[in-house]
Amino acid sequence: MNPLNFPWLHPFLMSVYPVLGLYQANLYQVLPQETYLPFLFSVILCLCFFLIYTVITRKLRISAVLTSISLYLFFSYGHLEKFIKQPLLIYLLFGGLIFTAARKLKYVKNTDKLHFWTNIFSLVLVAIPLVQVINYQLRIKVDFSGESVSTVVTRAVSAEKLPDIYFIIFDRYASADSLKKEFDYDLSPFTDYLKGKNFFIASKSWANYTSSAHSLTATLNMDYLDNPLDAGMKESQDWLPLYRMLENNRIQAELKKLGYKYYHFGDWWWPTGKNRHADENVNLNVLSEFSAILVNNSALKPLAEKFRLPLLDYRYTQWRRIRYKFDKLKEIPVEPRPTFVFAHMLVPHEPFVFRQDGSFLPLAEDSARSYKTKYLDQIEYLNREVIKLTDKFLEDKSNPPIIIFQADEGPYPEAYEADKQEFDWSEASQKEIALKMSILNAVYLPGEDYKNLKEDFSPVNNFRLVKAFLYGQEPELLPDLYQLTNMGKPYDYYRYDRQ
Incomplete structure (x- = not known):
């Protein structure tokens, strides 16, 4: 099986991305250990979404896609809040998008291509901040006491x-x-x-x-x-x-x-x-x-x-x-x-x-x-x-x-x-x-x-x-x-x- 068709890769990457992206944006002011608890929370949230959707749809591959969508929306709330001031409207928007995605996914017979491109998208999202984080960590830092x-x-x-x-x-x-x-x-x-x-x-x-x-x-x-x-x-x-x-x-x-x-x-x-x-x-x-x-x-x-x-x-x-x-x-x-x-x-x-x-x-x-x-x-x-x-x-x-x-x-x-x-x-x-x-x-x-x-x-x-x-x-x-x-x-x- 092509690893890029693997359905559980992109939910994991989507759970990692919000924390990694925030760390990269504050790279010069945050210690790596500050990210441990947020990473744990995000991965647990990913598992919760996946279990809920699996119980509802009884289809693992569809649940994986819905999990990735939900994680992306969940951590996008702060950006949408700048334009939509009512939290209820944002929640309704999220619910509508997830419901629409679930209905569309019911009619997808071969999900390999969908998972392939979702994995590619997730890998690119994670790779951009990850490269900068690795580059920073490899640099020699001046240490003063x-x-x-x-x-x-x-x-x-x-x-x-x-x-x-x-x-x-x-x-x-x-x-x-x-x-x-x-x-x-x-x-x-x-x-x-x-x-x-x-x-x-x-x-x-x-x-x-x-x-x-x-x-x-x-x-x-x-x-x-x-x-x-x-x-x-x-x-x-x-x-x-x-x-x-x-x-x-x-x-x-x-x-x-x-x-x-x-x-x-x-x-x-x-x-x-x-x-x-x-x-x-x-x-x-x-x-x-x-x-x-x-x-x-x-x-x-x-x-x-x-x-x-x-x-x-x-x-x-x-x-x-x-x-x-x-x-x-x-x-x-x-x-x-x-x-x-x-x-x-x-x-x-x-x-x-x-x-x-x-x-x-x-x-x-x-x-x-x-x-x-x-x-x-x-x-x-x-x-x-x-x-x-x-x-x-x-x-x-x-x-x-x-x-x-x-x-x-x-x-x-x-x-x-x-x-x-x-x-x-x-x-x-x-x-x-x-x-x-x-x-x-x-x-x-x-x-x-x-x-x-x-x-x-x-x-x-x-x-x-x-x-x-x-x-x-x-x-x-x-x-x-x-x-x-x-x-x-x-x-x-x-x-x-x-x-």
């Missing part, structure tokens, strides 16, 4: 005197100035509260980079990224070396050597979802970002949203995750060992899942509200939670902690949102750059007067300041630099001269 940036400190400090350290990132939390200019929002009640608790508010602080990956990597390694990443990397599209630097960051290694217990609070973005160096990872792990995108493009999406399925509705899961992490953060101060807490909170980052009072924002309500209203609702909710969290952190007066509340980037300007892959920051307006780079940056050091800090103090120096405080030394601060990139060329920096 955080420890290559600088020598790890081994100096001993008494663990009994070490304060807890809380580094909490609120992704895309704009500065007070940006909130006033762009959103007509007064942040002063919140910042006044922090100042009253002896926080230093770097009110004119800018992120050192435009993306979370760059900004967090620079902050946690206490250095700029152009030195380890400039050799032959300018044209690279590969984000994975940067993600490895983020995971193997210098500050967690140094603090663990001093006796700190490392808590890592992750989110849905996989580079910070968990950290293998952490003593304890805290996250509400349901679906990875990659799996969530696959579900969001499939016919499961409206069902997941309507019934708030914990395994599938990524918006409802994110609402639960943020609340869960705030609750867990309040438990950390009772830990007897000195602790270093890294917490990446993807809020006010989209998806906007909070109403102003902290309750869940359903998708239908989300669609009816403006971006400004939704963004400010996240800010209002966050501010109340941060105040409660700060009060909890500062309960112990005998050994108060070090606290950093920081954003890693500001909100996206509309022009950048529309063309993240190729956006040219050298052509951007000062207003667009300021919106993207202006961030919340608040630091609490027990008993400090912050006399040497300036309002434009930037995050690359946050942990240089922390280290100097721990050792009773003057901080060796780097000059504040601002480097902008797009998603297509993450190492092709445009250095902005801030006036």
Whole structure:
């Protein structure tokens, strides 16, 4: 028998294609292991379709064709949704196409030719992304670790005197100035509260980079990224070396050597979802970002949203995750060992899942509200939670902690949102750059007067300041630099001269 006439080949290939295609489209930002669960789900779905159609038609060859059609339609839902807004109409369309195909197939006497061409079509579909994936995997990748940036400190400090350290990132939390200019929002009640608790508010602080990956990597390694990443990397599209630097960051290694217990609070973005160096990872792990995108493009999406399925509705899961992490953060101060807490909170980052009072924002309500209203609702909710969290952190007066509340980037300007892959920051307006780079940056050091800090103090120096405080030394601060990139060329920096 000609292998290309084999009826079970194309259903398998059609189950593989959606996952492989999505992986190829995100090749430079996703690890292969992120695809394992989606591949398993897709193959199981293929078997379910095949069994259902076999029971109905009692013809294996016809069932195989209907399975391939169903898989193709199932994972095409997200594309059709852009043109047909009612899920019921899409379901009716799918049902009509499958019913019509089943009726036509009843009259096909020799299915070998049909299976031959369906297999050819499926092989071509799979081959296109597969060639690119194999080519990428065979290429030599540059591997950087955080420890290559600088020598790890081994100096001993008494663990009994070490304060807890809380580094909490609120992704895309704009500065007070940006909130006033762009959103007509007064942040002063919140910042006044922090100042009253002896926080230093770097009110004119800018992120050192435009993306979370760059900004967090620079902050946690206490250095700029152009030195380890400039050799032959300018044209690279590969984000994975940067993600490895983020995971193997210098500050967690140094603090663990001093006796700190490392808590890592992750989110849905996989580079910070968990950290293998952490003593304890805290996250509400349901679906990875990659799996969530696959579900969001499939016919499961409206069902997941309507019934708030914990395994599938990524918006409802994110609402639960943020609340869960705030609750867990309040438990950390009772830990007897000195602790270093890294917490990446993807809020006010989209998806906007909070109403102003902290309750869940359903998708239908989300669609009816403006971006400004939704963004400010996240800010209002966050501010109340941060105040409660700060009060909890500062309960112990005998050994108060070090606290950093920081954003890693500001909100996206509309022009950048529309063309993240190729956006040219050298052509951007000062207003667009300021919106993207202006961030919340608040630091609490027990008993400090912050006399040497300036309002434009930037995050690359946050942990240089922390280290100097721990050792009773003057901080060796780097000059504040601002480097902008797009998603297509993450190492092709445009250095902005801030006036």
